Amino acid sequence: MFSKDAIGMAADTLECWGRFERSFHGPAAGNPFQEITFQAEFRHHNRVVKTEGFYDGGGIYKLRFMPDAVGAWSYVTFSNCKELDAQYGQLQVSAPVGINRGLVRVKDAYRFTYSDGTPYLPFGTTLYHWFHHGDEEQEQTTLGTLAASPFNKVRMCILPTGEMKPSMLAFAGNREQGVDIQQFNPDFFAHMEKRLDDLQQLGIEADIILFHPYDQGVWGFEQLEPEVEEAYLRYVIARLSSYRNVWWSIANEFDFNIHKSMNDWDRLLQTVQRLDPYGHLRSIHNGTKMYDYERTAFYDYTKPWITHQSIQHWDTSWTTSWLDRCDKPVVIDECCYEGDSIRRWGNISGEELLRRIWESQIRGGYASHGEAYEGQGGGTWISRGGTLVGESPKRIQFLRELMETGQADLWELESERTCFWIYLGLSRPGYWELQLPEHRVFHIDLIDTWEMQVERFPQTYCGSCKVTLPGKSYLALRITAVA
Template structure:
């Protein structure tokens, strides 16, 4: 009898030591591990759930979330191929000490992993592929009707943008878009919200849109707070403990998608209910809650946040004038020594407000000027519409002339050095970026030169190096090779010139660029 009992106990121990779940997901894909647990009381407030995912000596701690109807989810994004084992931790016995495993297979085509900071001022995917940010903004596109949201996705599928800024909280609009299907919290107006309970349907819908962006190769720059509620719903006036709970829940649900970026707020300084110390704390909550260390920033109206803080990964800035020329655009890069994204440089459109009246040529110019400064720029559109179907606010279709030119611009960027574009001579007016001695991309903006004397700044150069040149019409989207090869010699302490004193002929039109690439010596 005793031997029989020992055998039973040994079998039980062996069974308990084996995984109870087996799943397969690609590297940097998203897998949901669903568990059944208590539904009584208020699980959002009363139940704690997390899990340790391990591969060899590595450990990743993931916070679970309650998805309603007794369903709890652990959302995981494996960053390495092979077997991962997991075990849960909970204050409820039915959810505690559950075990399982999953297998991470190689990443599929187009899956390059999450984006992070590379080479100080630039971005790259986890697999080493450069990420050239060409972003747009459509704040409330994921809070619209299914038909409008599908139209937005179809537009994005054929647009040049690889990042979109979007709000997690809804925004009210003057015409339409005010009566939503779901809200982040349980309850309804005019009775109000139960800030102790989230609405899982709202978050499931938002997650679906984030996943669809991921499948299109588009980063979702998720804006966690904004100032535009103005008392309609009260989401901008929640007490600090609710804000913190909201942040932890949002991160638990969304961090498992590889294409997520965090923006703590849009125009944070207009959210008068929050202090600078609170923003610091909210940043740290997001950082501590995110096991995958997605990019984090915050967007201003008039007051700059201290982007030198260690929890800020990159600079997100609004300015109507700073990207009009590279000399201004480069300044914040030098101040913060981090990637700089001018997410709002005014918008292409015909609004009466000055921030929404850029001509398409001016929109494109800002992207090129930002690139020559070694920074990045964002787009949006604000053309008036009788139904208030404005891209900036609600998505839909793009009407302007800049997107086609930005697709051309993105192609030029993708052919640049993988390390990123850096200013060639930022000490004085010299409109070139690239890689010293190897690659030069110059932009003349609104100037209309008819010729450019071939002259390169000294760093990385020596007599006898040879270069080929192309003239780029950034508006008409053409690339024209220049005949011949340019061999350089030293002219003075600062420049090397063509040995035969040749110049590049230009058409006398605005928005022209040059691409100069070193060729092997004979």
């Protein structure tokens, strides 16, 4: 159909799940963010993917696209501006290379995979405003720290808190002179996109927090009008959805925002689902009563526009109950932070954080790291990045290596499982009794999760059996079927 006008044009080349970008000249007068519409249709055989372009300032409009299939693609643009309308082009898409495995998807209640089927186990950390402070040296230090860390996912905000004085905002304007919520700041997003590219090259997913309840009477972002919220989401998604390592977190601690109802959050989540042509992962994160299970204001994660559960709670042993209640993966994005903060959410020990992460992992969930040592100078890791000083990261690396070698296969019937994990935590029993499947023979490894040591018991086991233990805390048993 429309590709006939592109015959003879040189095709842009890129790999599958890479990012195509093309710039166009158009009007700069007035408010192009509101007045100019700019979309495109990308065709591969009989399939059409619709995307939105965006205004990048200075009379430049951009179109981005992430192809998900190898072969020839063609595209055509649509606009209410003559210069941007009926622009044609072709793409030639090759197989992905290196660490490019596509987007992270949900496989079942317990698992994530990349688009190519490679398993993905999230080991996350929190870096709320690490790229907001105009400190390139600090950002590069953060990237270097991440490169040497076990973390393959970071939580990060677009909007500032009321106490911040950021060098740039997502919207036009600044703290001193005021913010124009009818226009966006392309320079802010260009800087953010550099950091997204850096994370992508490190194999790290960016869990982007779109809203939060910490305006503190400064910005007014907590109570934007619905049409402004939709314009904001439309612009963010047009710019960022072609990055394969993006997740959407509609809000951090959504229930602390007194200006919004549950219907508002439903609307915003459905808006993201509708506008994102690639179906990136979507969730929302609770805040209320982190220390009280019965009164915690969880979102209803069974709703169809939610892909996984993003939970804040200190007691990660509830992972089993959350999975029973909703058959979507549980990511505990905050279970308190290792640190010395005056706030109780930021002053647990490395041992305790590691215990909570292990407790979630062996139950089929994924609890995240955070660090809040306030003596670092210039802010804590969770707010500014920099370097890590805590004791938990290298032990989380050890955990990640173990789990990527043999995650408990909780998605199988117990009689058919080939990998069991038992975590003993603080308890120090002298022995442990097991009931293993009778028709299989198993090896048992004793794991010291803090000292990072693995010791295999010399015999094999099946059915009803007992293992002797050294009476020490933070031990785990890995039970794997003999091949």
